[in-house]
Amino acid sequence: MNQEYLFLLIILGLGILGHNHLIIEASIILLVLKVVGLGDVFPFLDEHGLDLGLLFLVIAIFVPFAYGRVKLVEALRLMVSWSGFLALAGGAIAAYLGAQGIGLLKDKPDVNVGLMVGTIIGCYLLRGVPMGPLAAAGVTALFFRIFGLWK
Numbered sequence: 001m002n003q004e005y006l007f008l009l010i011i012l013g014l015g016i017l018g019h020n021h022l023i024i025e026a027s028i029i030l031l032v033l034k035v036v037g038l039g040d041v042f043p044f045l046d047e048h049g050l051d052l053g054l055l056f057l058v059i060a061i062f063v064p065f066a067y068g069r070v071k072l073v074e075a076l077r078l079m080v081s082w083s084g085f086l087a088l089a090g091g092a093i094a095a096y097l098g099a100q101g102i103g104l105l106k107d108k109p110d111v112n113v114g115l116m117v118g119t120i121i122g123c124y125l126l127r128g129v130p131m132g133p134l135a136a137a138g139v140t141a142l143f144f145r146i147f148g149l150w151k
Contacts (some may be wrong), residue, residue, distance in 0.1 A: 004034065010114060018120030020130040050102055050134070097138030104141040104150065105133070111140060 008031050028073030033039060038142035064070040078084040104111060115136040122128040 005031070008034070014116055014120055018116075018130065020119065020123070020124050022130065022132070023116060050105065054134075094135070094138070097142060098134050099138075100141035100145075101134045101137030101139075104137050104144065108150070111137070115140060 008027050012024060014026040015021075015027060040101075043060060065072075065075075073080070079088070112133065115133050119128075119130050119136055123130055141150065
């Protein structure tokens, strides 16, 4: 069996084991693209996939504002409270770690396997949720820097 198929099947199995529907769906989509001969799209996805994913994530975050579920006045009021300040700090730290995660994923794509297996372990043993490879990559990038394993 071709190594690429085997890898995607392993990822699919890990997604099923960890009840991570995003991993399951992504691996199935990539398998289908490969089987039907549309693998030519992979270089485009390799270059632009993270940006497209982040675009859709940001769109999803802005939807409550777009249809009026969250009012501007309420959002501004929250910004000057302790909750708002903590949210600003959390957002800034997460954005920094996310940027580090993108850099790590581009420089060391082989860490993806560890990120996925670690996420599955975290879901099962720590009762976590599958928060996504970008957040996991950001934390991993921090660990790599602490241990001198990455620039």
